Amino acid sequence: MRISELSRRSEVPIASIKFYLRDGLLMPGTPTATNQADYGDAHVRRLRLIRALRDVGGLDLARIARITAAIDADRLPPHDVFGVVQRALDPDTEPPDDDAFRAAEADVDRFLDGVGWTVSDGAPARRSLAEALAALRRLGRPVDATVFRRYAEAIEPLAAWEVSVTPTDVDPSEAVERMAVGTVVFERAIVALRRLAHEHFSRARSRPE
């Protein structure tokens, strides 16, 4: 199909498609004539992925590019699909360099040991959790990392189930795509469900029978 048809089917404007082609997020089409190319279903699928990661996941183009690069990689180690996605989603900013943050990090490390999860030292989500803890303390809440215990208990069976239903018989590039979508789209859903449940229970509390 031509780029106009690709734009229609993917619901992505032609200008954005050209931009993604230039930046390598979208693989080139098959050249047919000067300045024209033929695109296929793989291109439609890729554009929908980019759109989902951007609009639903709120990812910036640099992070989307890391995910599409991993999908397009020829020799992706199957056992590292997980790490590839996590590092691609990492916000990629410098960690804070102060004592309060380092104390929060050490506290989070002890907490995760206590929960019994085996997690690599460099996992970006470790730092993310430490930042959340440091922020709570800076705001005057006298908490340690055990403030996350109930959250970990609620999330653990859900995450175990999610991993158990993830197919293992797909190739690494498809696995990266599924995992990236599953991570960001369901994060959005979890956040939304929590806010909806908050509204429900707040109402129930403010209007007792």
Add this chain to the structure above:
Amino acid sequence: MRISELSRRSEVPIASIKFYLRDGLLMPGTPTATNQADYGDAHVRRLRLIRALRDVGGLDLARIARITAAIDADRLPPHDVFGVVQRALDPDTEPPDDDAFRAAEADVDRFLDGVGWTVSDGAPARRSLAEALAALRRLGRPVDATVFRRYAEAIEPLAAWEVSVTPTDVDPSEAVERMAVGTVVFERAIVALRRLAHEHFSRARSRPE
């Protein structure tokens, strides 16, 4: 204290403080001399709040401004603290205008009825959930909103507990602050915990005993 001391105690650069003053996110200090003002603990606290919402919550200044405006409002209806925070956190973009999205919205509405949560029609998180569902479908997953059932079941007792431990005897402006922090900081924590649990269970699966 002077602005230099305020900057040191809040760990926010002076240029940013001046910016927040200009935009009304930070209340003015008490004028002491030409071009000088005196700041107090309330200013330190406000700057830490802004920093937490920005760095940990990833909120843009427009949304932070809506939260600080609600905190500063003289006559905030106590029963609407919840709605104020949710609307302030709303991404504020136009909803998609296509059949696929409207079908997803209707599906999410039915799902929430089934879950038994009482949620206002205009709750931004309803739309957020519909966007997540529409994205999954666009990516070729043949799902309806019941794909969120396990997530709702995991989140429900957690959200009920969170609401139950939220103090009711604080004034509305403090309630807005607590709720905004609790919503965005623990969202970040939940997302991080889920990613950490994914790593743990993925490892456990790929290296069976």
